[in-house]
Amino acid sequence: MNILAQLWKSLYSPKDIARFRFQKIGKAIGYVFLLAFLSSLPLSYYMSVNLVDGIRYMKTLLENEIPSFNIENGKLASSATQPITINEHGLTIVFDSTGTVTKEEVERATNAIGLLKHEAIIVTNGQMQTYSYSMFSNMTLTDEDVRTLLETLQSLLPVLIPILFVFIYLFTSTSKFIGVSVLAFIGLILRSTLDKNISYRHTWIMSAYAVTLSTTFFTIMETLQTVVPYAVPIHWFVSISVLFLAIKEIPSVKQL
Template sequence: MQLWKSLYSPKDIARFRFQKIGKAIGYVFLLAFLSSLPLSYYMSVNLVDGIRYMKTLLENEIPSFNIENGKLASSATQPITINEHGLTIVFDSTGKVTTEEMERATNAIGLLKHEAVIVTNGQTQTYDYAMFSNMTLTDADVRSFLGTVQSLLPVFIPLLFVFIYVFISASKFVGVSVLAFIGLILRSTLDKNISYRHTWVMSAYAITLSTVFFAVMETVQAAVPYAPFVHWFVSITVLFLAIKEIPSPTLKE
């Protein structure tokens, strides 16, 4: 009921200020749980699909290889490039593809002659094979590793959810605390007689609309431009309207 009323009623949010702080803390944990669900789901699906896709590539698209003495070696005489789902995968044991060429892609994974290259949203990370000069890595080792990771997914995915939930919970509590301080400024502007405890409880409910909105957008995989600005604007506006609903103190003669 409180979740529903917090979506549209600043007057009810103003009434919630008399609740015990423990109830508001529990409510913030509930909002963090709702925020965690779509993000955890899509990260888990992408992880499962990514591992399955990499295993298929190693079995059908990429020839047998080994990395030894800081170099990638295989029977391929030409670079192999695969473009799928907005991701570019390059396998090149010939040395023809350079790191600079890989950097031109937005999202890419490259196994090059002397290094592995990962490009994520235009940001490049390189890993020199010389770091593993004392060991030999083969495609069979990679397939074995992927198989091990795949078998551990029933354990890893719940741990991933817990990590996301803890991280989002912490960010929610920090956000509510900052919003509560902003509420003290609004209190002075609107001449309302409330304490920080009141503004904190109200802030916990004032973020409901923004939290639910972004949870829905995450569920349908829709990008929201200037998301942090939208979140803070909506939350501050709702808190302002809620504080405005509080009766002002009357002056006694």
């Protein structure tokens, strides 16, 4: 049976998952890499799109919305006489060289970027990170420097995007292997409870296929950009349930 047929049967057939325990461990490892590859595609795609759009958007802001500025001696200076606030696509951008806006005011936004008098603020999902301009005390940073940086990043996108995908894929693969290994240990407990004659090698191979249903579901949800509440508990509940049903299909010791 080829790997795609195994993926299909793993979505609905615990009995077939139980039969897969006799295959070589290398094939199961390759299957986990396939699941990691498929599940990393939506995140890689959307992060790449956001990176491209983000660079283009920042270039547009610098050209049309934000006045010329420079950061020198730990302070932001520009010709603006009042704060500039831009709200687009769920992101709030605050530019204030007058010292009027405080970081607490920027933090009230769910997602925001603030260029304030003495510091830069980034707020992501309500979590704020602050970067003081004093880090650049020995240098001068201007809007032209930022434009040059954005141009450089844009020219490097054909390289940066594949690197981003590889990073996400490696992280996803590592997480998937750790999850399968933990699930295999849970399988040993289920083995004892159900009185089945299988080893850790068997439970690991079965666990590799038992996570298919949950992985596929969350990959589809991520593709649709749909947030699933309690995602981690649901993943483990579904995976353990499928593994339990698969182990249950194995003949008991008393029946051998």
